[in-house]
Amino acid sequence: MMATGPGMQGLVEREGVFRGEDGCLYIPGTRRPDGSYRKPKKVKEGYIPQDEQPVYENKGVKWLKDKPACPGLVIDPEPDTPVSKTTEKNRKKKEARKKAAEKKQTGESLGSGDTLTQMTDKLTTCSVSKDTSTVDIGKRLKNLRKRLAQIDSLKAKLDSGELENPDPDQIRKIERREEVIDEITELELQL
Known part of the structure; x- marks a missing residue:
């Protein structure tokens, strides 16, 4: 596709940018509202016009977009994504803490298979001695x-x-x- 207009000889590289006779990229000249002409502007390779620039999104907006639509719906991260050593270490620590908390709640940490009621029975039957150092x-x-x-x-x-x-x-x-x-x-x- 050939570009038309004064000083606009060459092929259009993509929307809003064309390559001139000298091989450089240019933004085509435009006509101002008062009727005067704006000259073509030379740009670097890989230039993206402002209209096509992606809109900046801060962390909060990204978080809201990534948030699942249904509350409680947790999507596991893809297993193909590489995980750093520290992230893996922290994940293991977190799992160990959860397991310890679950053991504490269920009464498994009482020892030798005794349930909570058995332990309380043992405590009530034995005499309490005043052990002060x-x-x-x-x-x-x-x-x-x-x-x-x-x-x-x-x-x-x-x-x-x-x-x-x-x-x-x-x-x-x-x-x-x-x-x-x-x-x-x-x-x-x-x-």
């Missing part, structure tokens, strides 16, 4: 001694008149002094 006893003693010191300082303030109107909580704290002393002596005997 020396570290826990030491911490408890430290806290009780600190509480006793607070009670003594509060009682001293009350006796000296520095604290005229004690709160009901403060009065209860002072009344529990004997209980704290008894608990301290019990714990000291356990050590």
